[in-house]
Amino acid sequence: MRTPLETSAVGATAGLPPKGPAQLLFWRLFIINGLLFAIGTLVLALSPATVSSPVLLTEVPVLLIGLALILAANAALVRASLAPLDALTTVMRRVGLLRRGGDRAPEAGNGDLEHLIRTFNEMLDRLEAENSASSALALAAQEGERQRISRELHDQIGQSLTVALLSLKRVVDRSPDELREESLVAQAAVRASLEEVRQVAQRLRPGVLADLGLRSALSSLGSEFSRSSGIPVVWELDDDLPDLSGEVELVLYRIAQEALTNVARHAHATRVDFALTSTPEGLTLRILDDGTGGEFREGAGIRGMRERALLIGAELTVAARPSGGTDVRLVVPGVGARS
Structure with missing residues (x-):
C-alpha cells in the first residue's frame, strides 16, 4: 500500500x-x-x-x-x-x-x-x-493603554490640578474684595476640571471592578450614567451570580459601558432597563431603552462590543424593540472560575 x-x-x-x-x-x-x-x-x-x-x-x-x-x-x-x-x-x-x-x-x-x-x-x-485571536491582542493592548492613560491622568494631571486648587484656595483667602469673585470662579473651574479628570480616569480603568466586584462596578456605572444624562435606570441584578473570571467581568463591564454610552448619545430615551441574570442559556446581560430605536447601522461602538463578546465565546444581539428603542442582549453560555 x-x-x-x-x-x-x-x-x-x-x-x-x-x-x-x-x-x-x-x-x-x-x-x-x-x-x-x-x-x-x-x-x-x-x-x-x-x-x-x-x-x-x-x-x-x-x-x-x-x-x-x-x-x-x-x-x-x-x-x-x-x-x-x-x-x-x-x-x-x-x-x-x-x-x-x-x-x-x-x-x-x-x-x-x-x-x-x-x-x-x-x-x-x-x-x-x-x-x-487578533481581536484579543488588540483589545489587550487597548486595555493596557487605557490603564496607562488612567494612571497618568490620576497621578500627574490630577495631582497638578490638586496643587493648583490648593494654591487658588490660598489666593482666594488673601485676595482683595475686587478680585475675590474672579478668584472663586477660577477655583470652581479648577475643581470641576479635577472632577472631570477623575471621572475620565475611572471610565478608562474601573478600579471599583477590581476592588469591589462586578455588581458594585455596574451599579456605579449606572449611577454615573443617570447623573450625567438624567435618564433613570431600573436595575435587576441577581444576588447569586456565578463566579466569573476577570476577563468575563471586564467584557461585561465594557459592553454595558458602551451600550449606556450609545443610549446617552443617540437614543433620546426616558428610561433604561438594566438586567444581569442567570438563565438556562447562561449568564445574560440585557440593556433596553425606550428611545427612538428603528433602523441603525453598526458603527465602531457595536463592532467593538461584538469583538469583546467573541473573546469570551458570548453571543451579542442588538435589535430594535417593537415598542421603540433598542434591545442589547449578551449571553455568556459558560463561565470560568475567578482568576
Whole structure:
C-alpha cells in the first residue's frame, strides 16, 4: 500500500496534476453533455425517423422537438449539479466574522461541490479563529493603554490640578474684595476640571471592578450614567451570580459601558432597563431603552462590543424593540472560575 506521499510522487511522475473541484466540475458537465448527445445520436440511429437532404418541412418539427428535449434534459441536469452554488453564494453575501459560529453553507450536493463547500466552511472557521485571536491582542493592548492613560491622568494631571486648587484656595483667602469673585470662579473651574479628570480616569480603568466586584462596578456605572444624562435606570441584578473570571467581568463591564454610552448619545430615551441574570442559556446581560430605536447601522461602538463578546465565546444581539428603542442582549453560555 502506498503512502499519500508516494501516491503524489507517482501522480507527478505520470504528469497527472491533482484534480481540484473546478476540474472535477468540468468533467461532470462534460460527461453530462456527452451522454445526452450520445443518447440523442443513438435514438436517431435506432429510430425509423430519417432526415432528407434538403430537409423537408414535415421533418423540421421532429428536429426541433428532439433539440428541445436535449436542451431541456441538459438544463435540468446541469442546474441540479450547480444548485449547491446558490446556497454558497447566499452565505458568502451575508457572512460576518464578528458573530460566533456564524452562517455556514450546507454541505450537500455531489461530491465535488460538497468538497468545495466544506473547504469554504473550513476557511470561515480559520478566519473566525484568527480574527478572534487578533481581536484579543488588540483589545489587550487597548486595555493596557487605557490603564496607562488612567494612571497618568490620576497621578500627574490630577495631582497638578490638586496643587493648583490648593494654591487658588490660598489666593482666594488673601485676595482683595475686587478680585475675590474672579478668584472663586477660577477655583470652581479648577475643581470641576479635577472632577472631570477623575471621572475620565475611572471610565478608562474601573478600579471599583477590581476592588469591589462586578455588581458594585455596574451599579456605579449606572449611577454615573443617570447623573450625567438624567435618564433613570431600573436595575435587576441577581444576588447569586456565578463566579466569573476577570476577563468575563471586564467584557461585561465594557459592553454595558458602551451600550449606556450609545443610549446617552443617540437614543433620546426616558428610561433604561438594566438586567444581569442567570438563565438556562447562561449568564445574560440585557440593556433596553425606550428611545427612538428603528433602523441603525453598526458603527465602531457595536463592532467593538461584538469583538469583546467573541473573546469570551458570548453571543451579542442588538435589535430594535417593537415598542421603540433598542434591545442589547449578551449571553455568556459558560463561565470560568475567578482568576
